[in-house]
Amino acid sequence: MSDNEIYFEELTQKNKSDILRLYNEIYSKQNHSSLIAHLIDKPSFFGLCGYQGNQAICFLLANAVLDEIDIIELAVKENFRRRGVAFKLLSYFQLFCIERKMQKVFLEVAQNNAAAISLYEKLGFDRIGLRKNYYSQNGFYIDGNSYCKNVNAIKNNPVNSTCTGL
Numbered sequence: 470m471s472d473n474e475i476y477f478e479e480l481t482q483k484n485k486s487d488i489l490r491l492y493n494e495i496y497s498k499q500n501h502s503s504l505i506a507h508l509i510d511k512p513s514f515f516g517l518c519g520y521q522g523n524q525a526i527c528f529l530l531a532n533a534v535l536d537e538i539d540i541i542e543l544a545v546k547e548n549f550r551r552r553g554v555a556f557k558l559l560s561y562f563q564l565f566c567i568e569r570k571m572q573k574v575f576l577e578v579a580q581n582n583a584a585a586i587s588l589y590e591k592l593g594f595d596r597i598g599l600r601k602n603y604y605s606q607n608g609f610y611i612d613g614n615s616y617c618k619n620v621n622a623i624k625n626n627p628v629n630s631t632c633t634g635l
């Protein structure tokens with residue numbers, strides 16, 4: 470494997486600290502780290518950590534209930550952004566969803582997060598709803614967009630599957 474190659478590891482007790490460190494680095498202004506540190510140990514929680522060399526550069530955290538999975542958080546280290554890392558991470562995550570026989574992937578994204586919205590739409594997520602005042606940022610409430618992707622359709626067309634039949 471070349472030094473520039475990204476590889477992904479599933480969340481384990483061993484790499485949990487890498488994910489939490491990255492989470493704290495990226496979200497230093499929000500104080501949710503103790504909540505995440507608590508949630509991450511739930512048996513329904515699933516995580517991926519992406520590495521380049523031995524440096525953790527991205528992560529994804531999700532919570533599965535039966536055959537549906539919610540992406541709780543996903544982020545890329547600042548100096549690794551705009552190089553296709555998040556796209557690779559989500560593509561890898563989709564393979565996990567197929568393997569685990571998940572049916573639907575859900576997520577919420579703040580309406581002012583243009584980068585993430587563009588990422589999810591590029592991957593074929595459908596906007597399925599609006600959650601009023603879902604996020605609180607710097608003392609202001611911001612609406613959230615809910616998105617969904619149908620995992621069955623990913624098998625046939627990884628990028629453009631749509632979420633129908635909700």
Ligand SMILES: CC(C)(COP(=O)(O)OP(=O)(O)OC[C@H]1O[C@@H](n2cnc3c(N)ncnc32)[C@H](O)[C@@H]1OP(=O)(O)O)[C@@H](O)C(=O)NCCC(=O)NCCS
Binds near residue numbers: 552584
């Ligand atoms: C959103 C985020 C994960 C994107 O990661 P990334 O590795 O830079 O994204 P990629 O390079 O894989 O980009 C894939 C697509 O996402 C979109 N995108 C990513 N960054 C973007 C930006 N700054 N502005 C507009 N679109 C953007 C584009 O559609 C891009 O495709 P393109 O390169 O063909 O234009 C990253 O900016 C991040 O970690 N942000 C902070 C945490 C966050 O907001 N997480 C989402 C929570 S819902």
